[in-house]
Amino acid sequence: MSEQPAPRPLVEARDIVKRYGPTTALRDGRLTVLPGESHALVGRNGAGKSTLVSILTGLQAADEGTVRFDGEPAPPLTDRDAWRRRVACVYQKPTVVPELTVAENLFINRQPLRRGLIAWRTLRAEAADLLAAWDVRVDPGARTADLRVEDRQLVEIARALSFGARFIILDEPTAQLDKREIERLFGRMRALQDSGVTFLFISHHLQEVYEVCQTVTVLRDARWITTAPVTDLPRRALVEAMAGESVEDSADRHRTTPTPGDTPVLLAVRGLTSPAYDGIDLTVREGEVVGLAGISGSGKTELAETLAGLRTPTAGTATVGGTPLPFGDVRAALDTGVGWVPRDRHEQGLVPAMTVGDNATLSVLDRLGRFGFVGGERRRAVAAELIDRLDIHTEGPGQPVSDLSGGNAQKVVMARALASDPRLLVLINPTAGVDVKSKESLLSRMDSARDDGTAVLVVSDELDDLRRCDRVLVLFHGRITAEHPAGWHDHELIASIEGVDHHG
Structure with a gap:
């Protein structure tokens, strides 16, 4: 036939x-x-x-x-x-x-x-x-x-x-x-x-x-x-x-030294609940970088934005260094010691009509002068220090931020987050839409913050961002469903993110 x-x-x-x-x-x-x-x-x-x-x-x-x-x-x-x-x-x-x-x-x-x-x-x-x-x-x-x-x-x-x-x-x-x-x-x-x-x-x-x-x-x-x-x-x-990786080919990993178990807990979250996530418990220690991974709609971004003061949960608590974290108030969260990089630098991160220096120092205006007056000389000095620290390619603090490339604009957003010397740094898609060189520069700032004892929480869809973490928590349908210590394999993390058992 x-x-x-x-x-x-x-x-x-x-x-x-x-x-x-x-x-x-x-x-x-x-x-x-x-x-x-x-x-x-x-x-x-x-x-x-x-x-x-x-x-x-x-x-x-x-x-x-x-x-x-x-x-x-x-x-x-x-x-x-x-x-x-x-x-x-x-x-x-x-x-x-x-x-x-x-x-x-x-x-x-x-x-x-x-x-x-x-x-x-x-x-x-x-x-x-x-x-x-x-x-x-x-x-x-x-x-x-x-x-x-x-x-x-x-x-x-x-x-x-x-x-x-x-x-x-x-x-x-x-x-x-x-x-x-x-x-x-x-x-x-x-x-x-x-x-x-x-x-x-x-x-x-x-x-x-x-x-x-x-x-x-x-x-x-x-x-x-x-x-x-x-x-x-x-x-x-x-x-x-x-x-794009098999188990056999993935032995070489970016490894970090685990944070000792007796290191003080800086961020403690208990029972945090909202329409986007449910019953979240997590801790981040001083000098520890914890990643949050998950598909779109997993609740990871809403959770991070809650900790940065943008959202108010329906239940649960969070403390930073033992101090209750005020929800729904970005300024109060900043005063508690939280710095953050938002998910969209254009919509939430930058004021395009302002200069590089103005944008970089927005979070620390109260430190630059008294009684509501900001010292121009002091602001320029702080801005210049931040520009140097983050290797921002600009003509100077007075250049409009709208003139910068995507990578340098993102560095300005990171500079503002670091300007307040935060105890907790919340990063949401910190390397989105930037070139390889800028990405490496931004991630090295994350490493520097860890070395300074800052607790870092990083939300990202980029595996390269998460590879720098001490551990990665995976959210699926609003709940933490997996935890991967440093050294995980790509296929293992992706399987958790996608909600499948990769051994099947």
Whole structure:
């Protein structure tokens, strides 16, 4: 008997390259999705997943490479209707209009008309028929804002199917769902697959890949790494493909000397709880660097911002050197001995209209003069010292901070955090968006703070930042689920971050 020919791919992307100025966001994007399968696309932040999705959905064109749907070239970007007939993406954040009904959302901008007016009875009937055809059990007259998240997603899927699309991209669809809702969503996905719908499933929760997908493609460092049947790729191999490191190759680690157990505890957190995290207990000793890792939505950033005075928890306590930490008051946290680098230097870290010197000394104005008057000479001297200490490449304290490169601007934010000689330094994504040289300079400042006896808490998605830590705590769904001492292997930490047991 002759072998059956391989089915024609429903979607095929080959040799995709996408550049943004000097940055190459995707240098070798590849994807082959067969009809009727659920195909997982996985990779760490920055791997190129979002760029590939934007090209697959016609939001932007690739600089090089080809995209084909069912053997035919992708339509021109300007032909939005042609794209809607081929593909749709359901994002984490809903694209439905919450104040409209389900029926109105299903047929928005294409409502049935009668004598120039919307035919409401026909609209509701067509909506009911569409929902019934795909077994989506939602009231067409319900206000969309009142639906559960999973039902809103199913409405978006039904809307996409009504255009004729049979290829649906689900981008982190379970991020806001609990366990029971996830199981229901997966049940609907399987039923839709049986009806001829094909899914591209993007998730940081690798366990879900094994539950609902048949094939997985891994991207890393803007390149295609592998595509394989899920059953042929054990979890450990999948994590190693994402990390780019095998157990055998990862013996050489940046090691730190463990902080002695009798070193005084500087930060003590007990039972800290908020909508983003629950029951957090942790300590950081003098001269210790503790990392916080986790996927987006794990609660790590909200926890760090609570300790920096930006947020108020619903329960729990934190002390710095035995002094209760005041919540929801950045100035009071600063007075307690907390310095911090925010997650976004543009939105939270810098005042662009001010100079380098002004920005660097904002946290210590009370030390630069008396009775509310700031001595200009004193400010310039302190700013010059900080510029020298952090090797900030600038014409001087009087240069506008908006003139600086990203790396030097981030150094100004770090300088301000260190200016108050903090006892606790909270760093949130301290090396985000900076060049390699600036990154090393910023991390060496972290090492210097540790040597000075400062307690450091660093939140980062960058493994290189976390490698400098004495230990790394992993948050998953708002709880600390793992602790890794210095010397961890990349695949072990990534497995914890993604919520999988890499021994499986």
